Structures are given as structure tokens and as C-alpha cells.
Amino acid sequence: MRILKKFIYPDFEIEIGKNCKFTQNDLLDILVFIAKEHDFANNGCIDYKDDHKFQDLPNGESFLYHIKKLLNSKERLMEIFEKVNDKIFNYTKEHYNLLNRRMHRLAYDIHKVPYYGDKSDEYVRGSKHERGTSYFHHFLTCDIVNAGRRFTIDV
Numbered sequence: 001m002r003i004l005k006k007f008i009y010p011d012f013e014i015e016i017g018k019n020c021k022f023t024q025n026d027l028l029d030i031l032v033f034i035a036k037e038h039d040f041a042n043n044g045c046i047d048y049k050d051d052h053k054f055q056d057l058p059n060g061e062s063f064l065y066h067i068k069k070l071l072n073s074k075e076r077l078m079e080i081f082e083k084v085n086d087k088i089f090n091y092t093k094e095h096y097n098l099l100n101r102r103m104h105r106l107a108y109d110i111h112k113v114p115y116y117g118d119k120s121d122e123y124v125r126g127s128k129h130e131r132g133t134s135y136f137h138h139f140l141t142c143d144i145v146n147a148g149r150r151f152t153i154d155v
Contacts, residue, residue, distance in 0.1 A: 046060070
């Protein structure tokens, strides 16, 4: 968390009103927590609040409202992802031996996220019926795999 706060948090600018009870860092802390726990926004906010009882923190709806302002387009999302990934990759290359070896195991995974909305979205694809739908957002990840841990290098 300290490394993320030091190197990555300054690259984000989330517009938050002057009368808001929480800060941009609070939102980013929750976002990192949710990603680390592989959770959803509403449940992740509840779990994070349980661990930080004495802070004013957003509920799931407020959290998503502010994050949507940050990630308002696919292009913006990819720009942020590439910038953050480059920083993490360069830091890892400088400070850890993992990336200094010549050979690495790469894993390519296809992920399907169920989609229940309008099927005219260009990023929605049909597939075998699962979890109440036949439509999914498909995406491919490329990871370096070492000792059962994954380091995502591209999406």
C-alpha cells in the first residue's frame, strides 16, 4: 500500500466536492482493497468500513459515483491502466529480481464477465449460457507467473 500511495496515487485526480467527508486517497484505498480482495463495490465498501470504523467513508453507491467520474471512457481507463502498469513494471524491474531473469512463464487467460444490459454494446459477445445470461464482456490478460503469483503485464 505504501508503494502504491507513493508512486501511483499522485497520478489520479478525482473531483470531490469541498463538503465531502472523505478524500481522494480514501477512494483509492477502497479501490485497492476491492481489487486485492476480488470483491464488488458495495460489499468491498462494507468490508473496508468494518476495518476502518473511525473514518467517514463512502458507501458503495457513492464510491461508484466518484470512480465513474475518473473512468469516464474506455480510452481513459486504458490510459490509466498503462501508466500505472508501466510504473509498477519499472519499479519491480529496479527493485526485485523477478524481472531480471531472461526466461519467464507467461499465462494468457480469457475472462468472461456476465452482462445483463443492452446487447448492442460493441464489447459484449455471446457465449454459452452461464450465470443467467448468454452475453459477456470478454477480455484477455497476459501475466508473468512465478511461484503461483501473477504479475499482470497487459489486458
